[in-house]
Amino acid sequence: MLSMYRVALINNLRPFEMIKHLRENMVVNAERAKEMRRAGRGNKVTTGEVIIDELLTRGGREFDVFVIGLKKQHVNVFADLLEDKHESKLINIIEPTSRQLGHHWKRLSLELGTAGFVPKVETKYNKVREQALYSLILWEDSSGIAATERRLLDGLQALQMKWALASIKKISNPKSGKKKKGKKKKSGKKKK
Structure with a gap:
């Protein structure tokens, strides 16, 4: 489930609050919490990715603690979707x-x-x-x-x-609309 909602969760998560929540509920210890913050380099998205990666290596209790953390952050739709094991292809x-x-x-x-x-x-x-x-x-x-x-x-x-x-x-189409950057051709003439 976490893999399916990975991008959406990362976009909606308050990662530093979530790390604190995971630490308070003994999902990670103080040292691991520091490592996770360090690995995220202060970036919200990167830190969110670190949290999801960590949870993917954990079990059911940790998953439940994460869902409770989502509810505390008022990310209720995703908490409900994860609890219900709802699948969405879109x-x-x-x-x-x-x-x-x-x-x-x-x-x-x-x-x-x-x-x-x-x-x-x-x-x-x-x-x-x-x-x-x-x-x-x-x-x-x-x-x-x-x-x-x-x-x-x-x-x-x-x-x-x-x-x-x-x-x-x-x-x-993330690539459409982006202009290709190319080098300008130099003419063989030099300015005087």
Whole structure:
């Protein structure tokens, strides 16, 4: 499960608080906590990677402590997904898209045919960010094989959510849009 949600967890984790939580709950000792912070070099993403790598070598109790830590950090959707052992094939597209939606997640839910889930989503989570993510996860679950990146793009396009479309396209094709840097050719003439 941690491997599946690796990128999304790293993007949502407060790593230095999590290391403290893991230390307080005897998942790591003081020396290992220092090593993990050092290995992360003060970088949030790198430190998050170190934490996930550490947990992948550990057992069930450590995993449970990590999930409790996520709840303390109010990363409830991921805590719930990990507890339920929920699988998502589109999480690397869904999670960043949810960050772009804001309150527009309801419009997208209507477009994707999952407007009936809106009350359930609003009841389960208070934060708009978590509501957007959970609504997309429910869409993926309820749509089965029809839940594709293309369908999500089409829904965003229909609603003219260009900012969210750009985000997905950037994730899907990270090399497109980048200009190649090349050396300028020198002409054989010298300036006088």
